[in-house]
Amino acid sequence: MCGIVGYIGPRNCVPIILEGLKRLEYRGYDSAGIAIVNNGRITIEKRAGKVIDLVNKIGSNNGKFAATLGMGHTRWATHGEPNDVNAHPHFDLDKEISIIHNGIIENYQAIKTKLLREGHTFVSATDTEVLAHLIGEMYKKTGSLSAAVRYALAEIEGTYGLVVLSTHEPDKIVAARKGSPLILGIGDGENFVASDASAIIEHTRQVVYLEDGEVAEITTSGFRTMTIDDVATQKVIQEVTFELSQIERGGYDHFMLKEIHEQPETIRNAMRGRLMVEEGDVKLGGLSHVMDKLVNARRIIITACGTSWHAGLVGEYMLEQIAKIPTEVEYASEFRYRNPIVGEGDVLFLISQSGETADTLAALREAKGKGATVLGIVNVVGSSIARESDGGVYVHAGPEIGVASTKAFTSQLTVLALITLMLARAKGMSKADGQVLARELDTLPSKVARILEDTTSVRALAREFKNTKNFLYLGRGSNFPVALEGALKLKEISYIHAEGYPAAEMKHGPIALIDENMPVVVVVPRDGIYDKVVSNIQEVRARRGRIVAVANEDDNDIDSMAEFVIRVPRTYGFFGPILNIIPLQLLSYYIAVERGTNVDQPRNLAKSVTVE
Numbered sequence: 001m002c003g004i005v006g007y008i009g010p011r012n013c014v015p016i017i018l019e020g021l022k023r024l025e026y027r028g029y030d031s032a033g034i035a036i037v038n039n040g041r042i043t044i045e046k047r048a049g050k051v052i053d054l055v056n057k058i059g060s061n062n063g064k065f066a067a068t069l070g071m072g073h074t075r076w077a078t079h080g081e082p083n084d085v086n087a088h089p090h091f092d093l094d095k096e097i098s099i100i101h102n103g104i105i106e107n108y109q110a111i112k113t114k115l116l117r118e119g120h121t122f123v124s125a126t127d128t129e130v131l132a133h134l135i136g137e138m139y140k141k142t143g144s145l146s147a148a149v150r151y152a153l154a155e156i157e158g159t160y161g162l163v164v165l166s167t168h169e170p171d172k173i174v175a176a177r178k179g180s181p182l183i184l185g186i187g188d189g190e191n192f193v194a195s196d197a198s199a200i201i202e203h204t205r206q207v208v209y210l211e212d213g214e215v216a217e218i219t220t221s222g223f224r225t226m227t228i229d230d231v232a233t234q235k236v237i238q239e240v241t242f243e244l245s246q247i248e249r250g251g252y253d254h255f256m257l258k259e260i261h262e263q264p265e266t267i268r269n270a271m272r273g274r275l276m277v278e279e280g281d282v283k284l285g286g287l288s289h290v291m292d293k294l295v296n297a298r299r300i301i302i303t304a305c306g307t308s309w310h311a312g313l314v315g316e317y318m319l320e321q322i323a324k325i326p327t328e329v330e331y332a333s334e335f336r337y338r339n340p341i342v343g344e345g346d347v348l349f350l351i352s353q354s355g356e357t358a359d360t361l362a363a364l365r366e367a368k369g370k371g372a373t374v375l376g377i378v379n380v381v382g383s384s385i386a387r388e389s390d391g392g393v394y395v396h397a398g399p400e401i402g403v404a405s406t407k408a409f410t411s412q413l414t415v416l417a418l419i420t421l422m423l424a425r426a427k428g429m430s431k432a433d434g435q436v437l438a439r440e441l442d443t444l445p446s447k448v449a450r451i452l453e454d455t456t457s458v459r460a461l462a463r464e465f466k467n468t469k470n471f472l473y474l475g476r477g478s479n480f481p482v483a484l485e486g487a488l489k490l491k492e493i494s495y496i497h498a499e500g501y502p503a504a505e506m507k508h509g510p511i512a513l514i515d516e517n518m519p520v521v522v523v524v525p526r527d528g529i530y531d532k533v534v535s536n537i538q539e540v541r542a543r544r545g546r547i548v549a550v551a552n553e554d555d556n557d558i559d560s561m562a563e564f565v566i567r568v569p570r571t572y573g574f575f576g577p578i579l580n581i582i583p584l585q586l587l588s589y590y591i592a593v594e595r596g597t598n599v600d601q602p603r604n605l606a607k608s609v610t611v612e
């Protein structure tokens with residue numbers, strides 16, 4: 001959600017922080033701000049809008065805005081509308097302390113009421129300003145910035161990734177985390193703090209991941225970490241491995257388009273060193289120690305949100321049909337609050353691109369607390385879900401910057417296919433059958449590349465439908481989640497209303513929507529239920545709906561039934577979603593471009609949803 005970057009060292013922090021904020025903008029971006037400490041005072045510049053608006057505002061400050069200690073923030077509004085006043089950083093009452101914050105202070109109203117009674121006044125509608133004032137009060141009692149932060153945090157309920165600066169102690173940054181990611185960047189005679197490594201990898205690759213409940217004091221020469229109760233903690237410095245080029249657009253108009261086109265490579269990366277084609281088997285190091293639990297699992301539960309939940313729905317088909325393990329899929333946000341009956345014998349897979357989604361992390365903790373084995377299928381290395389899981393598999397899609405998830409989805413599906421094949425073999429699938437699946441998986445990157453070679457027909461479709469108000473997406477079996485995901489992609493970036501439905505469910509309600517203006521995108525590969533989906537197509541045609549079919553290259557019957565056909569190569573049934581989603585990603589992308597929306601940073605959305 002919000003982005004955080006802080007710097008302490010010999011250089012002017014302002015360009016470092018502004019550049020970091022630009023790289024963090026994809027996380028959440030209705031306003032941005034920066035605070036610097038210089039000559040015994042804190043100066044704040046902040047502005048609703050994009051980071052560039054902040055840059056322009058500071059640019060007009062005649063170069064006087066400079067310091068060697070500072071912090072910046074991109075905000076995704078929770079409390080209070082996105083305007084200049086509610087933007088972070090916020091001051092305490094005396095303007096001696098300033099904070100930036102990602103998360104939600106749930107009991108801020110009670111604290112605010114108490115502080116108001118004590119004479120405080122507030123300028124913003126945010127929970128963060130209340131926390132700033134509380135830290136200010138605690139400073140008066142303790143005379144130490146880190147103690148003030150710890151004492152204040154002991155009083156609050158909620159989540160935070162927090163950075164605090166003060167004129168009282170202008171030689172340090174204090175940071176704390178609970179529920180929102182925060183890393184320290186360790187430089188040479190300078191140090192950083194950020195919510196995401198992408199903000200600082202230009203300067204250092206050495207990072208320290210803060211854990212929930214940890215507070216850090218960062219100076220130019222080093223750092224120390226402690227719990228809220230002031231017990232020192234030991235940290236390991238780790239190396240970030242991704243390259244700067246991976247978080248740049250590389251000649252593409254948008255990150256989303258770049259990420260769509262990266263999929264042959266990212267799918268290959270998800271399989272690299274894991275898929276053993278000749279053995280017809282799979283090796284996943286992060287699961288080897290829990291193989292017994294997996295093979296003997298009473299059931300597998302997959303929990304996730306959004307696109308990752310759609311991947312889980314496809315995984316359910318794979319795991320039940322191929323590996324023969326009973327599997328359930330549930331939204332993490334529902335799972336966490338329904339007091340689920342889980343325990344030993346259950347295995348939970350948590351799927352998450354960011355590894356920081358608050359609901360998914362909470363589901364993990366709920367299940368782990370009840371004795372289940374929890375395993376992550378995660379993209380971001382070192383993220384909270386990856387670290388708190390009992391084991392898991394990284395999808396290795398590389399940084400995904402576009403808010404609409406694309407390459408992470410196909411990599412999640414690929415990893416689910418690998419897990420399925422590994423478990424199927426462990427549960428008795430023959431080597432010969434394993435080889436058939438492994439060989440097919442091995443062909444997927446080149447098949448995806450084939451789909452991406454020529455996008456003319458999808459672009460033509462986008463022009464045809466750019467002004468359409470509603471779309472229906474239909475699919476059956478493992479392609480029902482593809483319909484859901486296609487509809488989600490369109491909604492997210494073009495703001496066109498779209499619904500995904502199991503094709504056969506259409507006649508139980510949505511069919512009422514169909515008329516000559518309604519495009520119906522049908523995923524209809526030549527599989528065992530082809531004829532059934534064709535019947536659903538006929539039901540749409542009988543009501544003059546406009547059929548857009550995603551069909552196999554060698555399907556010669558479909559042209560007579562569909563107004564538009566997008567071709568994809570054939571593959572083994574349960575791997576089909578990995579191919580079938582590609583044209584739907586492209587369709588939503590090109591429609592959004594035609595409509596002139598902000599493809600990479602769609603309104604109201606954030607890349608990583610770290611609040612409930």
Ligand code: M6R
Nearest residue numbers: 306307308352353354357404405
């Ligand atoms: O990082 P996660 O995979 O846990 O994120 C889950 C959802 O927030 C995410 O998939 C969201 O739906 C995307 N915007 C989809 O494009």
